[in-house]
Amino acid sequence: MSIIEVDHLTKEYRLGTLRSLKQTLLNGAAFLTGKKMPEAPLFKALDDVTFSIEQGEVVGIIGHTGAGKSTLLKMRAKISTPTRGTVKMNGRIAPLIEVGAGFVPDFTGRENVYLNGSILGLSRKEIDQKFDEIVDFSEMAEFIDTPVKRYSSGMQVKLAFAVATSIEAELLIVDEVLAVGDLAFQRKCFDRIEDMIKRQGKTVLLVSHNIRQVERLCNRTILLSRGKIVLDGPSHDVCNAFYEENDNKISNQKSIERKIQSTGEVELLEITCVNAAGKSISEVVYGEMVTVAVRLKTSKALEGPIFVIGIHTTDFVYIATITSHQEFRGRTLPTGVHEVRLCLPQLPLLPGVYSLRFSLDIGDPIKNVLYGESLSKFLVINNEIQRTSPACEGLIFLSGNQWSLDVR
Amino acid sequence: MLRIAKNLYDYRELMVTLAWKNIALRYKQAYLGIVWAILKPITLMLIFTLVRSFIGIESGNIPYPILTFAALLPWTFFQESASDGVGSVVSNATLIKKIYFPREIFPITAVLTKVVELIINFVILAGLMLWYHLMPSIYILWVPLLIGYTILAALTIAFVGAALNVYYRDMAQALPVVLSLLMYVSPVIYPLRLVKDKLLVNQTAGEWSDTLYTLYTLNPLAGIIDSFQSVVLRNQPPDLAALTPGAIAIAVLLPLSYLYFKRAESYFADVI
Incomplete structure (x- = not known):
């Protein structure tokens, strides 16, 4: 059974500023009298996107800024509504989109864990059960009763990440969150996500600019460009194609920023x-x-x-x-x-x-x-x-290597 | 209808948590804390009492201060829940952009938050009643019903207002003005009896009198405030004739308001 089915999804935004009340009234009057008003141009953030994700798949979404990655995630998290097309989902979703949404600076860490947990759909009982684990993972035990406004931004993110990943969902939507906190914590986050994927067999959707990360975590990758799916296939092939496209783009840039x-x-x-x-x-x-x-x-x-x-x-x-x-x-x-x-x-x-x-x-x-x-x-x-050969992974080639194999 | 109720039931814990957040946040760094909740009706009561000593308003056999406090209690509750409800969606913009749950939770939570402050005001009302030696009768059992009705009235404004406020911030600016006007056409400073006498008994406005009175009671607060005073202070049943027009208005407008909100909700994240 597919966890997500995205069918001919299109999202259009009207370019330009918001219409004021006056403009709306004028437009309304014009509409009633049958006159045509000049329409603001439409921008297609997503253009007829179709794909589905099966249970247990780990799918990466890559693409340049403005390719429609975040719009796609928003559609999937039901935050925004498609202009055309449908998104069908089965099962509970944990959206890790910019973790820490809804953190209240005046609240203590403890209060925010409860607040954030229930915003993300955990019941009070569930939070009670998981509270120690959350605090433990976030390494914030010492500061849990301090208002979050006194936390450093890294500390806030640690706590938020711990809450967000404690949700037991069938589908995990991860948007750039792996780039948080200090190196040690990043490692921990990465391990946790990897554990969810490899051992708990969760379906994960990962959006990132960090292509290496996508390549490593995902078994399938979708490359978006200008709202359309350009490539959809094994991560390795898609990432390499993206690398090459990037290479060309960068080396073609005439004016180098020195x-x-x-x-x-x-x-x-x-x-x-x-x-x-x-x-x-x-x-x-x-x-x-x-x-x-x-x-x-x-x-x-x-x-x-x-x-x-x-x-x-x-x-x-x-x-x-x-x-x-x-x-x-x-x-x-x-x-x-x-x-x-x-x-x-x-x-x-x-x-x-x-x-x-x-x-x-x-x-x-x-x-x-x-x-x-x-x-x-x-x-x-x-x-x-x-470029897709394993010998091409990394940056340099070490020469003069010597292998040996002892079979006992 | 059932689906809406079930949906809300599913999210009850979230609503309670958000209401707790609202309350805790409001008073967290305030030295006087929750006392601020009662300050507004008490101050207004004192002002009205002072004003009355100049112009004279007939209050029947009930002392004017407690009569006006009993009017201010549902009124402040209505006014504050309506205006907090209208602002609730915009003030939670960060959440709206990032996480999905039914958006009506925001206006509803805003109103629920106000219930807590209402309860505190009830304590003050009880104190005043003791002071004036007023004993409540069996009719006091009407109170929960009236409060429920007030919640529905506040939600009627909150839903449509909150949705409009996302598109036109004029809403949040205009609302306080409209609400303070509404106070003067509600029996807050004066009892409903005065209006009734003028229009129905004396027919002051000639043949228009009956229509005008119906128009006046079309404001649900007219019925609510009068009934509240009746069941709590006058030991009388509520004046159903004064309640009906407003109740009909709410019965028609609340579903419309809710439907408009649900229609607009899918674009909140794009526009906000």
Whole structure:
């Protein structure tokens, strides 16, 4: 039996502001006299979406901002009503949409657990039974009788998450909540959701921008774009397709947002990847040689430069940092334009979009004169390895590995 | 009808919790706490009593202060539950956007919350009755019925008002004005008997007198307040003739109001 059946679901919003009472009356008058009023344009947040979810499935929903993910969730949680089409549901639903909705700042943690619990549909008896478990999970025992307004936002979210996940529902709707609290707590939340999925066999619907998370938790993923289902299939395939689409989108962005801090003594003219022929390139082949070229313009002589070139992902995970250490300490950069090159003989990065960062320190004691991130994006491609292959998971390829297998 | 009742029964715990939240929240950091609930009718009673000493209002054989307090008791309850009910949906916008449960819970809870304050006011009324040596009779058993009727009257305004308020915030602004006007056409400051005498006995407005009186009693509060005074203070049964027009109005309007609310409810989250 399917838990959710979504049938030709469409949701339209009227663009523009709310109509005032005066406008409504005018429109009413116009309608009565048979005149046509100019209609505000419609925006289709969801456009003829059809799918169903079976018992025990764990489904992820991904897509860019504005693709209709949250609208879809709202429809499913019965918060909003579809313009056309239907959503049919069987069983109790626990919507973890922005946990902590309805927390009252003036109430103590204990009072809020009861309040939030009954808002989410728990009976008083159920809350009584689960209270200790909730407090225990949230790690808030010490502060449970303190008003929530004195909590830090992380503490509030911990408590809210604990209440929300204590509901025994057939279907769990999770919207971005896994990105809450400190790292240790995030881990705990993740484990709890995973436990619900793997051991309790619950049906879960997960909406997230964290594609890696979706890939890991879900066995099926739906990719939405502009209100339509673009792809619906095994998580791995859909996530990879989404990655590729993202890669193209990012590397096609002409104007890169650069973040550069400089003391003014030096100006960064250009930083790019160049091929063996010295030509600037935006696509790099995995495993081949690539050179990073940086052109600088100094307005005064700089002594003892230390160059640092780093590679990071588009979401600012630093992958590698290469510094020139003492290499050029004895040299001086006179006023003028200079070029510094770094040759990477074998690029171990797996296919995807990466970006460069650069920093220049001078003098003794060392002083930073230039620092920039996200300076130039480049796409790593590989025509031999499929992006869906397990060898493509992660960021880099480690060479020189040695396996051994002892069978006893 | 049954379905609505069952639905509400299913959500009874939530309503109780939300009502408890409303009350606890209102008085949490107030030093005087729940005392504030009785301050309004008591102050008004004192003001009216003072005003009466200048203009003279016939109150029969019942002392004026307690007569007007007995009028203020259902009136304040009605007025506050109606206006809290109207604001209830908008003030819970965060919940509306995030969690689904039947939205009528909000106006209903707002009214339920006021019942608690009403009960406190009953204690004051009992104290006043002791003070003036007024003993209640068997007719006091009408009180729960009258309060139930007042709740229905307040809900009639709350449902349609709360739904309209989502689309047009003018509603919340206009309501206090309308309600304070309504107070003057309700027998709060003066007893209903005066109106009745003027219109029905003396026929002051000529041939329009009877129609005017029916119009006056079309306001459910006219019947409620008068009946409340009768059963509590005058030891008389309620004046059914004064109750009927208002009761008919509520019987017609309450379902309409509720239906409008339920129709509008599905778009609350989009508009609010």
